Amino acid sequence: LSLSETSASLRELLGPDRVLTDGPEFRRALQDGTGNRGISGSASLFVEPASTAEVVTAMAFCYENDLPLVTRGGGTGLAGGAVPDGGVVLSVERLNRVRSIDPGLWRMEVEAGVTTGTVHRKALENGLLFPPDPGAGEQSTIGGNIATNAGGPHAFRYGVTGSWVTGLEVVVPPGRVIRTGGPVRKDVSGLDLTSLMIGSEGTLGVVTAAWLRLVPAPESRGVVVGIYEDAGTGCDAVAAVMAAGIQATALEFLDRGALAASLGSFPFDCPAEAGFAVIAEADGTASEVERMVTELAEVLSAGAIPPGDSAAPGFSGGADGAAAGILTIIGRTEADALWAWRDGVSYAVAAQRGGKISEDIVVPVERLGEAVAETVEIGERHGLEACSWGHAGDGNLHSTFLVDLADPDQMVRGKAASDELFGMAIRLGGSISGEHGIGSLKTAHVRQALGDTVVELQADIKRAFDPKLLLNPGKKIPLG
Amino acid sequence: LSLSETSASLRELLGPDRVLTDGPEFRRALQDGTGNRGISGSASLFVEPASTAEVVTAMAFCYENDLPLVTRGGGTGLAGGAVPDGGVVLSVERLNRVRSIDPGLWRMEVEAGVTTGTVHRKALENGLLFPPDPGAGEQSTIGGNIATNAGGPHAFRYGVTGSWVTGLEVVVPPGRVIRTGGPVRKDVSGLDLTSLMIGSEGTLGVVTAAWLRLVPAPESRGVVVGIYEDAGTGCDAVAAVMAAGIQATALEFLDRGALAASLGSFPFDCPAEAGFAVIAEADGTASEVERMVTELAEVLSAGAIPPGDSAAPGFSGGADGAAAGILTIIGRTEADALWAWRDGVSYAVAAQRGGKISEDIVVPVERLGEAVAETVEIGERHGLEACSWGHAGDGNLHSTFLVDLADPDQMVRGKAASDELFGMAIRLGGSISGEHGIGSLKTAHVRQALGDTVVELQADIKRAFDPKLLLNPGKKIPLG
Numbered sequence: 001l002s003l004s005e006t007s008a009s010l011r012e013l014l015g016p017d018r019v020l021t022d023g024p025e026f027r028r029a030l031q032d033g034t035g036n037r038g039i040s041g042s043a044s045l046f047v048e049p050a051s052t053a054e055v056v057t058a059m060a061f062c063y064e065n066d067l068p069l070v071t072r073g074g075g076t077g078l079a080g081g082a083v084p085d086g087g088v089v090l091s092v093e094r095l096n097r098v099r100s101i102d103p104g105l106w107r108m109e110v111e112a113g114v115t116t117g118t119v120h121r122k123a124l125e126n127g128l129l130f131p132p133d134p135g136a137g138e139q140s141t142i143g144g145n146i147a148t149n150a151g152g153p154h155a156f157r158y159g160v161t162g163s164w165v166t167g168l169e170v171v172v173p174p175g176r177v178i179r180t181g182g183p184v185r186k187d188v189s190g191l192d193l194t195s196l197m198i199g200s201e202g203t204l205g206v207v208t209a210a211w212l213r214l215v216p217a218p219e220s221r222g223v224v225v226g227i228y229e230d231a232g233t234g235c236d237a238v239a240a241v242m243a244a245g246i247q248a249t250a251l252e253f254l255d256r257g258a259l260a261a262s263l264g265s266f267p268f269d270c271p272a273e274a275g276f277a278v279i280a281e282a283d284g285t286a287s288e289v290e291r292m293v294t295e296l297a298e299v300l301s302a303g304a305i306p307p308g309d310s311a312a313p314g315f316s317g318g319a320d321g322a323a324a325g326i327l328t329i330i331g332r333t334e335a336d337a338l339w340a341w342r343d344g345v346s347y348a349v350a351a352q353r354g355g356k357i358s359e360d361i362v363v364p365v366e367r368l369g370e371a372v373a374e375t376v377e378i379g380e381r382h383g384l385e386a387c388s389w390g391h392a393g394d395g396n397l398h399s400t401f402l403v404d405l406a407d408p409d410q411m412v413r414g415k416a417a418s419d420e421l422f423g424m425a426i427r428l429g430g431s432i433s434g435e436h437g438i439g440s441l442k443t444a445h446v447r448q449a450l451g452d453t454v455v456e457l458q459a460d461i462k463r464a465f466d467p468k469l470l471l472n473p474g475k476k477i478p479l480g
Numbered sequence: 481l482s483l484s485e486t487s488a489s490l491r492e493l494l495g496p497d498r499v500l501t502d503g504p505e506f507r508r509a510l511q512d513g514t515g516n517r518g519i520s521g522s523a524s525l526f527v528e529p530a531s532t533a534e535v536v537t538a539m540a541f542c543y544e545n546d547l548p549l550v551t552r553g554g555g556t557g558l559a560g561g562a563v564p565d566g567g568v569v570l571s572v573e574r575l576n577r578v579r580s581i582d583p584g585l586w587r588m589e590v591e592a593g594v595t596t597g598t599v600h601r602k603a604l605e606n607g608l609l610f611p612p613d614p615g616a617g618e619q620s621t622i623g624g625n626i627a628t629n630a631g632g633p634h635a636f637r638y639g640v641t642g643s644w645v646t647g648l649e650v651v652v653p654p655g656r657v658i659r660t661g662g663p664v665r666k667d668v669s670g671l672d673l674t675s676l677m678i679g680s681e682g683t684l685g686v687v688t689a690a691w692l693r694l695v696p697a698p699e700s701r702g703v704v705v706g707i708y709e710d711a712g713t714g715c716d717a718v719a720a721v722m723a724a725g726i727q728a729t730a731l732e733f734l735d736r737g738a739l740a741a742s743l744g745s746f747p748f749d750c751p752a753e754a755g756f757a758v759i760a761e762a763d764g765t766a767s768e769v770e771r772m773v774t775e776l777a778e779v780l781s782a783g784a785i786p787p788g789d790s791a792a793p794g795f796s797g798g799a800d801g802a803a804a805g806i807l808t809i810i811g812r813t814e815a816d817a818l819w820a821w822r823d824g825v826s827y828a829v830a831a832q833r834g835g836k837i838s839e840d841i842v843v844p845v846e847r848l849g850e851a852v853a854e855t856v857e858i859g860e861r862h863g864l865e866a867c868s869w870g871h872a873g874d875g876n877l878h879s880t881f882l883v884d885l886a887d888p889d890q891m892v893r894g895k896a897a898s899d900e901l902f903g904m905a906i907r908l909g910g911s912i913s914g915e916h917g918i919g920s921l922k923t924a925h926v927r928q929a930l931g932d933t934v935v936e937l938q939a940d941i942k943r944a945f946d947p948k949l950l951l952n953p954g955k956k957i958p959l960g
Contacts, residue, residue: 195675
């Protein structure tokens with residue numbers, strides 16, 4: 001079929017307002033969150049089905065006419081998973097109904113295009129919490145979060161997106177609706193296809209709706225921040241929190257470079273510069289938060305820089321027996337301000353040179369210090385400034401090289417630095433991706449990370465779902 | 481190959497002490513926990529490899545010689561998943577090393593034959609908790625718990641076994657070792673093969689070792705028990721706990737029949753008979769437990785039977801403002817006594833008639849009352865006493881028909897009653913299995929539960945891992 005025939009057919013099948021072939025929305029659909037590293041793709045058509053039945057129609061058409069189909073959520077992905085390479089881009093953003101919410105039963109059913117921010121708000125309005133918070137909540141969709149099994153700071157205690165999904169509605173080739181799991185919290189009647197779909201980045205089917213599990217929202221939150229001379233001392237503090245058996249809800253870090261880029265907008269009094277920061281959060285009742293914040297402050301104060309008289313008025317000087325060098329932030333609103341700042345660190349770092357090449361490697365938590373130091377060293381070897389921040393307790397680093405997107409040489413060196421980074425993650429016993437996924441950016445490293453047998457098994461599973469290999473081709477799963 | 485040739489070859493490959501063809505251990509390997517409903521199988525050989533390399537050897541031999549291979553843990557499974565139908569039974573019980581434990585990093589690596597009780601103890605000795613507690617901890621192996629994705633009372637807060645497994649070592653056909661995940665807590669570098677293996681009941685590979693995630697052990701535990709006239713009032717109390725937003729760690733129930741069978745050994749003072757019991761647990765610091773127990777007691781006392789002067793001295797009469805009709809049990813040891821009793825309920829029920837046909841259906845939690853009532857009605861229609869107990873908060877019922885194993889007519893009626901039960905679970909929007917798995921007992925109901933497309937996808941996945949269909953044939957995954 002020619003493009004105009006394809007377009008005419010899909011318009012007839014889905015309605016004229018569901019199909020675009022140009023314009024700003026069409027052009028936006030050629031990029032995702034990797035736009036800031038200069039990545040964009042191409043497509044023939046953009047379709048926006050508004051119901052599961054329309055997704056079935058679109059997929060059946062693509063399958064019949066051998067058209068590649070790339071599914072897209074809010075376009076905030078960081079691995080190029082939604083960047084098309086020809087074919088049809090299917091956006092789930094019109095699948096945006098909250099199908100049901102049962103506050104007394106701690107669950108909701110939402111369509112894939114509902115934003116993560118909406119899920120959070122709907123839960124909170126009902127006294128409940130949907131814990132995963134991968135960031136960009138107002139843009140990213142729950143479908144995209146499911147497609148990547150997105151994480152975020154609070155995964156340290158609460159787990160990643162997949163921990164909160166009990167069931168899925170999925171359209172699989174050549175255009176059939178399946179349901180996996182459901183509104184029940186336990187189900188071993190089949191292979192765990194729910195988990196198989198979660199994180200599969202649109203390569204096995206199109207997730208159209210999900211059953212989400214919720215928990216009672218904590219009454220209060222408290223955050224403790226410690227500032228350290230260097231990564232070694234800071235990573236010792238991270239280890240000390242775990243060794244003390246304190247179940248923080250989040251246990252984050254920023255290294256020297258990430259702090260230099262972001263401390264200017266820190267919403268509380270803090271030192272003008274710092275070598276390493278550790279951020280730990282506790283939640284629960286007001287009294288539980290008070291107790292845990294005291295414990296966290298005590299542990300994190302060991303090795304923390306005691307503030308000067310004027311340098312960091314927000315940080316405790318250690319008078320009256322308080323833990324020295326520690327900022328404590330109590331209350332949900334106050335904690336929200338801290339997390340809003342934290343959510344912006346990525347943008348602050350990107351603003352340094354105009355662009356960044358940022359990955360999401362994972363290492364066993366005891367190797368965190370090595371990974372932080374090696375990130376900087378790898379950057380130096382390639383003549384690039386580098387920094388890292390991320391989810392210390394999960395050993396998940398956003399290792400980042402600062403680049404000028406307009407400088408092709410820097411981009412080449414950045415790519416080489418990334419390659420070394422993935423090698424380091426594998427060498428340290430970790431993973432090349434903790435939360436962004438493989439997308440198009442990391443497929444070349446998957447075989448080294450997972451080994452030949454796993455790569456073959458994945459390819460066979462892919463073929464079982466998508467025999468024509470039309471769903472998000474070239475992403476996530478290396479073939480042959 | 482003849483049996484004697486097969487046996488001689490495997491003895492030569494694995495060592496003479498690794499292979500049995502008769503004797504008590506061999507005969508034990510023909511049954512699992514479904515022995516009490518009269519189920520047993522047949523096999524040619526029993527092998528007990530003591531290392532992953534020996535598992536590879538055994539599988540390669542089976543695959544080369546077209547021998548079915550059934551993997552076996554502690555033999556406590558309740559769906560016939562480890563009952564062989566010819567071929568080789570492979571026990572993982574000699575794979576019993578704790579490979580590593582890192583208390584400060586909240587994790588351990590254990591081989592598949594380590595008992596769940598050992599995992600619990602090793603964790604607790606280090607101030608940590610491995611939450612899944614499916615029961616039979618001293619017999620069941622972690623490998624078996626992984627193969628079934630076993631649950632237990634504390635899954636209500638902490639999730640099932642799979643929530644605590646971050647990585648696996650698996651031997652897949654025709655005899656290759658793969659590793660999925662690892663000691664890291666986040667990994668989206670591939671499809672989630674860890675979750676795909678978990679609950680696959682030995683149909684895709686042999687799990688030889690697992691990385692387990694642990695959490696700091698709570699300081700204290702407290703249990704609250706309420707007794708109600710009937711299932712309706714009791715299920716209202718379950719709903720009230722959730723509606724009050726109290727995150728109990730466990731939220732259990734027993735109906736009239738289950739209580740009649742088990743109250744005689746209840747380790748605390750209680751009424752001589754009761755229509756329905758709700759058991760809720762809280763954990764945390766001593767003060768948190770105290771607060772939550774007070775809240776739980778208040779909610780559960782609504783509708784609870786107020787005890788007479790002498791009937792139930794352990795239960796509060798409501799003096800001094802205490803919640804009436806409620807038993808509270810504070811402290812880890814005291815709570816352990818309650819859970820040891822709870823773990824024995826299944827045996828107490830089986831003792832009523834010598835045998836029981838007990839399933840593990842799941843319904844959306846708001847349908848719990850219906851499912852409890854219908855279980856009894858289904859039993860009546862088939863002339864069998866019936867009762868249920870289980871994980872109320874997860875909507876997971878052990879719906880049970882009491883039978884005399886020696887009475888073939890009762891066994892036939894029990895089977896027919898079970899079939900109706902599965903139909904009810906599907907009709908109410910639930911699952912035919914919450915924690916026991918499909919095994920050989922429920923494969924006939926899988927297509928009705930999951931639908932044709934999912935059944936086909938499962939079969940394709942099975943073929944990708946096990947092209948000769950030799951791993952635990954006839955179990956879990958219906959083929960063709």
